[in-house]
Amino acid sequence: MRSFLVNLRYFLVILSLLKLSSCKTHRFRFKAEWVKADPDxxxxxxxxxxxxxxxxxDIHVDKGDRVELYLTNGFGDGTKTSLHFHxxxxxxxxxxxxxMDGPDMITQCPLGDGDTYFYNFTVPDQVGTYWYHAHAGSQYGDGMRAAFIIxxxxxPFEYDEDWVIGLADLYTEPSYKISKGFLSRYNPTGAEPIPRNILFNNTVNATLHFEPGKTYLMRFINQGLFVSQYISLExxxxxxxxVDGVYVKPEETTLLTIASGQRMxxxxxxxxxxxxxxxxxxxxSDASMLDVIxxxxxxxxxxxxxxxSKYPAAKEFFIESYSNAVNDFYLQPLQEEGIMEDYDLQVKLDLRMKTLGDGVKYAFFNNVTYTAPKIPTLTTLLTSGRLATDPRIYGDNINSVILKGGEIVEVVINNYDPGRHPFxxxxxxxxxxxxxxxFHENETFTDAEQDxxxxxxxxxxxxxxFPVHPMLRDTVVLEPxxxxxxRFRADNPGVWFFHCHINWHVEQGLAAVFIEDPLTLQARETLTDNYKDTCSNVGMVTTGNAAGNSEDWLDLTGLPRQPKPLPEGFTIKGYIAFAISTLIGIGGLYSITKYGLQESIPNDAEVYDNLKKLLAKNNIET
Structure with a gap:
């Protein structure tokens, strides 16, 4: 019997080596830099x-292949970046x-000018449609995104041709400029920036050539920053x-809905x-997501x-109702897996949007808006020893949740907001x-009414x-x-970001961090020299708590925190009053100056009257 087991072990080792030898290694050297383009x-x-x-x-690999990707920051203007394989x-x-996961300040430091980060990983048991994109700010909206197909x-299905189709939205200005105006007291309602266009495979003039009798696999990926999109074929x-790399039981439809981050x-x-x-x-476009059209x-x-091509171009057609779009709740994985019935930990996240003392509208889980720590959370985990299970060292500013290895986790998200959020x-x-x-979609309520x-x-x-065989995926839409x-099983030790994939909302702080089985991760993983070098090059220490302190791990002095709340009784109306009163003051100074220079002041009285009427309309006294 012992001899049989030894021989079996040798056989399995040889089989494993043979399998590895048949896998390919794909090497890429990419320098990220600004270029000029006119997609639309x-x-x-x-x-x-x-x-x-x-x-x-786009990157295409086979199951079991290895990827070796060197990303160099070639911007040369202080722009930092990172790369995530979604x-x-x-x-x-x-x-x-x-x-290798990529979100900056979560699992790596952002890359500074001239730095190179080595993303080095295998794809041993995943297949299907994924994508890779920048994970610093909203950079992927500037075009740093493409498909990653395994x-x-x-x-389990047959086809003649395989097509990858990227859906995206396009803005006129680079994301760093848009973000500055978006996260501003001059945008007190937190209205999301409106794109100038939607793209289909990076253009607005796409044509798909069908051959009679052929079968096509069409992989749709929403790579946009904001708007969900519908797809229908005449x-x-x-x-x-x-769906999201999971085979499902075939479901016939005439209408797809795909939110940012989702694949179908x-x-x-x-x-x-x-x-x-x-x-x-x-x-x-899902027009219901736009505050203004x-x-x-x-x-x-x-x-x-x-x-x-000899036949005339097809004309547009219209969808009478979007209610019959595929609802992923009713889809079932091809490989059936029963529902995880008994959870070990329930994480309840109440989502709200509200204005803080700096006049900016932020997004919150349980009244905390994600505020990046001084050093990546992974650095803190891997350098803290036994303290890695103590939530205090990660700060109270990132919505951190410590998960035990193997436990079933239930995450409940309640949406106290009229917007749609893909998580x-x-x-x-x-x-x-x-x-x-x-519920009450496209209706406006006060905060109290919203509750x-x-x-x-x-x-x-x-x-x-409750479904018998629930749908599995990595991005789900939370309705207004x-x-x-x-629910998921905590069987992958690591630091895992959980966030809305409307990237404007990430910038507003709509995120949490799951710190999963930290001691097991410490036993498996150490910070590489490449990781440490890139951190040092942007002035970040490579050991310490969320505030970068390694002498007293519970001392969080200097930890970045969310702004203080609005003073009691100070509302959006107060900001409107302040803004208009400021305009009146400026107008008054302008008039006095012109008068002192003996110049005429045409229409100044009319400007005053209009501003005062606006104040009266909002029941504001000056």
Whole structure:
């Protein structure tokens, strides 16, 4: 018996080595830098390219392959950056993987001018549609994003051609300029910036060439900063077969909805024989997410499905109702997995948007808006020894949650906001066990009214029946004034970011950090020299608590914190009054100056009157 076991062990080792020898290593050297581009024909703008070119390339690998990617910061203007492979688990069983995940100040320091970071990992057991993008500020909206496809030799469906389709939104200014105006007291309502266009594979003039009788796999990826998008094909049905890298039981539909960060792959059968015409694929913005719709903003794009160029171009068509779009709550993974019935830890996150004392509107979980620490959270974990399980060392400014290894975690998010929020979890897929519909969508309420009309999760009386085989994915949409409940097993030690994938909301602080099984991670992972060098080069220490203090680990002096709250009784109306009164004061000084220079003052009285009328309209006294 002993001899049999020894031989079996040798056989398994040889089999493993043979398997590894058949896997490929893909090497990339990318220099991120500003380039000029005009994706929509409305004028050039600065985009982020690699090695002087934009768009940056899609990456295709096979299951089990290795990726070696060197990213160099070539901006040369002080812009810092990092790179995240969206949806990849980076399981620490395979080495120093948590350092590969990429969000700056979470699992690495941001790259400074001239620095290079080495992303080095395998994709041992994941397949399907992913993407990679900048994870510093909102840089991926500047074009630093592309598909990351892991091909599977054992796909459970057949097709003739494989198409990757990136959906995105496009702004006129670079994200760092937009962010400055967005996070400002001059935007007191926190209205999200409105894109100038939506893109389909980085253009507005796309054509897909169908051949009669062929079958196509279409991988849709929403790579936008903000707006969810709908997809519909004229007189063609779509069969959903994969969502966020998870194979699903085939679901036929005529309408997809894909939020930022989400991926959805469908099988489409072309017409048999010559259809004697071309068809339209409609790409439609979710206009309900926009506070304002500028008159020149084109919400719908008509993509040509061309069977033959001799036929006229297809005309746009309209969707009467979006209610029949695929609802991921009702999808089922192809490989059935029962619901995780008994959770060990419930994490309740109440989402609110409110203004703080600096006049900026922030996003909150449980009244805490994520404020980046002085050094990455991973640095703190890996250098703190036994203190790694003490939540105090990570600060009270990042919504940190310590998870024990192996426990089942339930995350409840209640939305006290009329907006739609796609939430993405790094390092895991999760089960969707509850997902409410929207309530009072597109209606405006005061904060007090918002609390009354929101429908939070009631564990004793759930709105939805619990699914037997819940959908698995890594990004789920939380509907306006509703709730969503997800569950996952804490079986991947690491520091994992959980955040809204509307990147403007991340910049407002809508994020939490799950610190999972920290002592096991310490046993598996150490900070690489490359990690330490990039931190040192941007002036960050490589040991210490969230404030960078390693002498007294509980001393958080100097920790960045959210601004203080508004003074009691000081409201948005107060800011309006202050702004208008300031304008009146400036107008008065201007008038006095002109009078002193013996110049006429035409229409100044009219300006005064208009400003005073505006104050009166808002019931504000001066």
């Amino acid at each position: 024909g409305l004028g050039e703008r600065r985009m982020i390219g690699f090695n002087g070119e934009w768009p940056i390339p 949806g990849i688990f980076f399981n620490s069983s395979y080495g120093n993987m948590n350092q 091909h599977d030799p054992d796909e 007189d063609h049905s779509m069969t959903v077969v994969e 792959s469908v099988i489409v059968h072309a017409k048999d024989g010559d259809p004697k015409r071309n068809y339209a694929l409609m790409q439609i 500028p008159p020149d903003l084109q919400l719908n794009r008509t993509i040509q499905i061309s069977y033959d 993405h979890l790094h390092g895991h897929n999760f089960q969707i066990v509850q997902k409410s519909p929207a 009354r009309i929101t429908v939070p999760y009631n564990e004793d009386s759930p709105i939805m029946p 004034n509703g709730h969503v409940v997800i």
